């Protein structure tokens with residue numbers, strides 16, 4: 001950490017800062033510049049909060065040098081993390097496309113959707129049993145009944161399943177139903193108690209980026225899961241909120257590049273919740289693969305017009321199949337592959 005003192009800082013104020021740094025096991029070096037005094041602090045600065053330090057008298061600013069995330073960083077682990085979900089690898093050269101409805105609705109809907117996922121060539125399926133809806137009067141998902149349906153479909157079609165966990169009290173039920181990947185949605189990215197609890201399992205976790213979260217906050221959220229003992233984390237960019245109203249969220253393509261540079265974790269993209277419009281999904285998906293995404297999470301519904309959740313962004317089964325074919329071309333153009 002670098003601490004810049006005010007121009008008129010007194011020796012007593014400098015001494016207080018040095019004492020504080022020493023108390024945090026940091027080695028302080030006071031450097032006299034021509035204009036002002038700068039103090040360099042060397043050591044593990046993670047336990048020291050720069051903002052807290054700035055409350056001390058005589059400090060102009062304190063700047064952290066080391067990032068606060070460690071276990072999820074590429075510095076800590078150079079090689080890409082590959083996550084194995086019942087034999088399906090996420091984060092390897094092969095790109096995975098996860099398809100399925102926004103919400104689990106009926107056995108028939110899930111059966112047709114699963115057939116569509118398989119025939120498109122996808123090896124993982126999505127479906128929300130617990131839905132985080134903006135309105136309490138909207139369809140909230142089938143709940144535990146939805147988990148049972150997912151399990152049934154998963155067994156029938158040999159498709160590992162990803163589904164969203166919103167409430168820490170449901171974690172045991174998710175484990176009982178042996179959900180393959182736990183999704184933490186955008187609204188819960190900073191639900192730290194939830195993150196700690198999924199961190200205590202070994203289940204793969206898809207951590208969606210908070211709709212207004214910086215990349216650093218997103219990686220810190222991932223660090224919560226890793227620090228609790230679970231490094232099976234897949235980051236998911238799903239668009240961020242801006243002033244624009246022409247689409248649902250702004251897909252942050254640059255975030256794919258930054259997240260992959262900063263972290264060794266796989267990064268997937270949800271083009272459906274980004275664009276929020278069916279006609280945008282394909283191009284956003286292809287752009288994401290071109291930018292280095294390790295996979296996609298795509299809404300698909302056998303009959304989008306009747307979908308109980310996010311009807312305007314779901315692809316038809318045949319549109320998913322066509323997206324997979326196009327994705328293969330882009331993947332191969334950048335030296336990657338699709339199953």
Ligand code: PEP
Nearest residue numbers: 128185186187208238273
């Ligand atoms: C979802 O994937 O069903 C979902 C609710 O996504 P998000 O958390 O990104 O809004």
Ligand code: MN
Nearest residue numbers: 102273309310
């Ligand atoms: Mn949705």
